[in-house]
Amino acid sequence: MKFNHRYFFFIFASLLASNIYSQTVSGKVLTASQEAIPYATVQIGESYGVITNEEGLFSIKTNDFDDNEMVRISCLGYESVDLKLINFKSQDYTLKEKVNELSEVFITNKPLSVDSIMFYVNAKLKENYRFHLNEFKIFSRKTEYIVGENADFEITKSTGFRKKQLELFNTDFDKLETSLLNNNSKQYTDFIGSLMILDDSQAKLKVEKAIRLLDERNNQSLESLAEKGNDIVLKHLDKDKIYTVKTGLFKISDSVSLDNREDKMADTINSLGHIRTKSFEMIMNNALNNSNNRLDFISETKKYNYELKDVTFIDDEMVYIIDFKPKRSSVKYTGTIYVSNETFAVIRADYRFYKNRVGEKLNLRLLFGVKYVEKNQEGIVAFKKDDDGYYYPSFINEQIDRYFYINRPFKFIENSNTSNKVSFSFKIEGTFKEKTELLILSRNEIETSTFNSYKELKDVDYETPKTYDASIWSDYNVIEPLNEMKDFKIPVEEY
Incomplete structure (x- = not known):
């Protein structure tokens, strides 16, 4: 076959052009001692950029920019x-630490006390922050998994069922216990969308693209465990009959048909309202000018101790570094806030539960066999000043552990023959771990009429690939996945 030089040149030129004009630069941001720097900003021009993930990694698209644009x-x-930009390549980048001393900064200026700084922070909240009538384009990533501590599902009493049937019951329960205690899989949910905020209580969400990486076989959410328990009951009881279900002293239903159950779990997971509420709450809980925000260490200054630790700089702007911890047992958080010397805006807050503090809790262990406690909450929120002079969130990271304990007896009684019944105990204990990251990609002001005229959809259409694919978000600037997410893959035999 004759070699076509013109065709080869065309292909080569096309590939070269594609590499030049549709390039994605990836790299890692490190300290001088080669430690990863999480949440560093990689920015092209005035407002286009990404942040590094917890491992210091980033990827950013560079097409549509001139070679002389600054990075x-x-x-x-x-x-x-x-x-x-012409010198911006895929490689590691090292940032040198800025060393500052309070005494050096205030050689010619009398330093403000930390109490004065916090006074000005609160006095300027309405001047510095605004959230109403804004549309935020957001990227959200949620990582979830469970650490099982104890599980015991067992048939305790039965009448009208064969011995073999009960053995199969307990065999399936044993498998469910093992899957809970030995499972190490994580699930990831990503989406890009536009969140329109009208006021403190109303928001609408338009999802542009959504991805879920989940091995259904290893899904260990409470909803999934309940479904799996139901599946075991369905498998071994007569699905054509109607049952009364009791738990403890309470009858929860007297007309349960095992063959006509609604898939309520799927309805909840795929509900757009579910992820809209979560995203809206994340922004409003971190909205410093919102009286109902969760970050009370800004407004409740009488309940916290503050210490001015140092100063630093972001570009040419001096920033106070202030540590805080509870003064009273009624407050929960400790951490560090970073305050602009120019505007007294909090531009970043790192916070976590103080030792022995917990969030929401419910302890009915002795009465109903149920306990729930929010533990080990921590978060980061960073703000960026926009052209209108207000500060808006640029990145939010929230992590929380939710301890749960359930120990309940269940009894299925056949309605047509009440002598046929089966009782089993359901005991489960563990911790749900959840991390949610929210990256604000852009912001636009909206009119009330725009908000009112948009009709929100009910469900989210998730893509569910069987393995992580780097091209999933190739058209967007998002948070670079951690290596553990890149390794996600459902074994072929489980497809």
Whole structure:
């Protein structure tokens, strides 16, 4: 076959052009000691950029920018790296730590006390922050998994059932116990959408693209465990008959048909309202000018102790570094806030539960065999000043552990023959671990009429690939996945 030089040149030129004009630059941001710097900003021009993930990794699309456009890699407490786009390559980038001393900064200026700084922070909240009538384009990533501590599902009493049938019951229950205690899989839910905020209580969400990485075989949510328990009951009881279901002293239903159950779990998971509520709550819980926000260490200054630890700089702006911890047992958080010397806006807050503090809890262990406790909550919220002079969230990270304990007896009684019944105990204990990251990609002001005219959909149409694919978000600037997410793969035999 004759070699076509013109065709080869065309292909080569096309590939070269594609590499130049549709390039994605990936890399890692490190300290001088080669430690990863999480949540550093990689920005092209005035407002286009991404942040590094917890491993310091980033990917950013560079097409549509001129070779002479400036790239800035920056993070609080470090000297920025500035370079032209033509020199911005896929590689590691090192940021040098900025060393500052309070005494040096205030040689010619009398330093403000930490109480004065916090006074000005609160006095300028309405001046610095605004959330109403804004549309935020957001990228959200949720990571969930369960750490099982104890599980015991067992038939305790039965009449009208064969011995073999009960053995099969308990065999399936044993498998469910093992899957809970030995499962190490995680599930990931990503989406990009536009969140329109009208006021403190109303928001609408339009989802542009949504991905779920989940091995259904290893799904260990409470909803999934309940479904699996129901499946075992369905498998071994007569699905053509109607049963009365009792738990403890309470009758929860007297007309349960095992063959006509609604898939309520799927309805909840795929509900757009579910993820809209979560995203809206994340923003409003971190809205410092919202009286109902969760971050009370800003407004409840009489309940916290504050200490001015140091100062640093972000670009040319001086930033106070203030540590805080509870003064009273009624408050929960400890951490660090970073306050602009120019505007007294909090531009970042790192917080976590103080030792022995917990969030919502319910303890009916002795009466109903149920206990629930929110533990180990921690978070990061970063704000960025926009052209209108207000600060808006640029990134929010929330993590929380939810301890649960359920120990309940269940009894299925056949309605047509009440002598046929089966009783089993359901005991489960563990911790749900959840991390949610929210990256604000852009912001636009909206009119009330725009909000009112948009009709929100009811469900989200998730893509559910069987393995992680780097091209999933190739058209967007999102948070680079952690390596554990990149390794996600459902074994072929489980497809």
